[in-house]
Amino acid sequence: MNFENYFPLWNDLNIAQKKIISDNLITRDVKKGTIIHNGNLDCTGLLLVKSGQLRTYILSDEGREITLYRLFDMDICLLSASCIIRSIQFEVTIEAEKDTDLWIIPAEIYKDIMKESAPVANYTNELMATRFSDVMWLIEQIMWKSLDKRVASFLLEETSIEGTNELKITHETIANHLGSHREVITRMLRYFQGEGLVKLSRGKITILDSKRLETLQKS
Amino acid sequence: MNFENYFPLWNDLNIAQKKIISDNLITRDVKKGTIIHNGNLDCTGLLLVKSGQLRTYILSDEGREITLYRLFDMDICLLSASCIIRSIQFEVTIEAEKDTDLWIIPAEIYKDIMKESAPVANYTNELMATRFSDVMWLIEQIMWKSLDKRVASFLLEETSIEGTNELKITHETIANHLGSHREVITRMLRYFQGEGLVKLSRGKITILDSKRLETLQKS
Known part of the structure; x- marks a missing residue:
């Protein structure tokens, strides 16, 4: 082209x-x-x-x-x-x-x-x-949207862009996208992990339940 | 014209x-x-x-x-x-x-x-x-600006638009301008009043110290 x-x-x-x-x-x-x-x-x-x-x-x-x-x-x-x-x-x-x-x-x-x-x-x-x-x-x-919904939206957007459920992204980077602080994002992701929505490992976030992330995003 | x-x-x-x-x-x-x-x-x-x-x-x-x-x-x-x-x-x-x-x-x-x-x-x-x-x-x-600065900016903008230090405006209206809640704005204005920046009366806000509001806005 x-x-x-x-x-x-x-x-x-x-x-x-x-x-x-x-x-x-x-x-x-x-x-x-x-x-x-x-x-x-x-x-x-x-x-x-x-x-x-x-x-x-x-x-x-x-x-x-x-x-x-x-x-x-x-x-x-x-x-x-x-x-x-x-x-x-x-x-x-x-x-x-x-x-x-x-x-x-x-x-x-x-x-x-x-x-x-x-x-x-x-x-x-x-x-x-x-x-x-x-x-x-x-x-x-x-x-109008609280941070949990914005983080859910961001994770879903990333999986869509990257075409994978395993996101190689740091908490710092997510904070920069959303205009937030690393500590705040880490706390939110740990909450998501506790709810079984994601799995956190070094430099990687695995989406376990995109259906429920979608529900959260829309709620 | x-x-x-x-x-x-x-x-x-x-x-x-x-x-x-x-x-x-x-x-x-x-x-x-x-x-x-x-x-x-x-x-x-x-x-x-x-x-x-x-x-x-x-x-x-x-x-x-x-x-x-x-x-x-x-x-x-x-x-x-x-x-x-x-x-x-x-x-x-x-x-x-x-x-x-x-x-x-x-x-x-x-x-x-x-x-x-x-x-x-x-x-x-x-x-x-x-x-x-x-x-x-x-x-x-x-x-990037916290609400106190945004309220200070709003009050200064209003005095400039209206050409007076006596603003006939409700706390509800300010909340609607700034995307906040009435209770939050009332608390902030009472804090401003305690600091001698404004005087609150029914349906009216009088600007007492626009210099310090400007300083606050920029800080």
């Missing part, structure tokens, strides 16, 4: 726009753990995930994290090009959660096309609305 | 677009307390606040509220036209916090123009990014 097949807007571009994107397109392979975008310091451009997994999160002054959303194969990342929209006045960090292959449309190139093309501007609207919706979902989780 | 002076995009519209907006523009005066937009049930259109004050909030299944942002004179409300962008997958409620005069561009009219006009689509991007930024600020408040 090449870029044309991945980029949903390709057929809405005129010949000049196709050429300028093709001529300036960057391919980049990043290793797991690489920080791809770091707040307003970078304005990398629009990222197209060919394969891999990215995590977008915010960071407090004290170094606490909370995951906003993840991006998977064929997803497009707009906030890595936040400089193209003046009114985006917040900073996110984007890191590769797995080895990831990317295409990058440089910010200036995309911005120029977006200014003149209604389809590109409208597509950008849809992209932003999708991320905005992810964040609104997160607010509802934080405000 | 008429609509042309309020609508920042007016000069970017062509004659046909100006005509269709003018022909379909609705003016509406709503009383304080009116629900203008109610989740996905309505798709009113783009609201332009001529004068007054609107509050956008989300509602939990149990009826708890949290304020996302407010709109004042000359502000434009996009989420009251959320149906024009398919990917907006969350529901907000918008109510008039004061008697408010509005212009409404019906959703279908705006959507048609946005589809064909790059300036209008780009302007919509900026509007959405502004609200997205408001919501990101809120997440940071919720996640």
Whole structure:
């Protein structure tokens, strides 16, 4: 598969726009753990995930994290090009959660096309609305759902992403995803273990009863 | 002042677009307390606040509220036209916090123009990014700031909006703004009163020491 097949807007571009994107397109392979975008310091451009997994999160002054959303194969990342929209006045960090292959449309190139093309501007609207919706979902989780349900949701999401019931993940990492503290997550996971929902071992959490985790998540 | 002076995009519209907006523009005066937009049930259109004050909030299944942002004179409300962008997958409620005069561009009219006009689509991007930024600020408040700081911020914001140190507001209303419970807010306000920051009386909160509230907010 090449870029044309991945980029949903390709057929809405005129010949000049196709050429300028093709001529300036960057391919980049990043290793797991690489920080791809770091707040307003970078304005990398629009990222197209060919394969891999990215995590977008915010960071407090004290170094606490909370995951906003993840991006998977064929997803497009707009906030890595936040400089193209003046009114985006917040900073996110984007890191590769797995080895990831990317295409990058440089910010200036995309911005120029977006200014003149209604389809590109409208597509950008849809992209932003999708991320905005992810964040609104997160607010509802934080405000109305208690932590036991959020941990249950997170474990179920991870088993779905990884395709396995044996999650290689630390309590610290879960805390960073959920904006919580390691000690709090450990206590919750031990409670889950006591209830027979999971089994904890060094660096690994095994899901024993996903049915009951689902019930807990919804309750 | 008429609509042309309020609508920042007016000069970017062509004659046909100006005509269709003018022909379909609705003016509406709503009383304080009116629900203008109610989740996905309505798709009113783009609201332009001529004068007054609107509050956008989300509602939990149990009826708890949290304020996302407010709109004042000359502000434009996009989420009251959320149906024009398919990917907006969350529901907000918008109510008039004061008697408010509005212009409404019906959703279908705006959507048609946005589809064909790059300036209008780009302007919509900026509007959405502004609200997205408001919501990101809120997440940071919720996640990293403790409730005492959030109540201090809220009181300072209200004195600034109302232009007075005597706020006619109930503890229940503050709880709804902040996604908290009345009892929790009452306890916090009594603590503030004990510290000499505010004076509480029936249906009224008087700010006694805004300097120290500012210090608390930032700490």
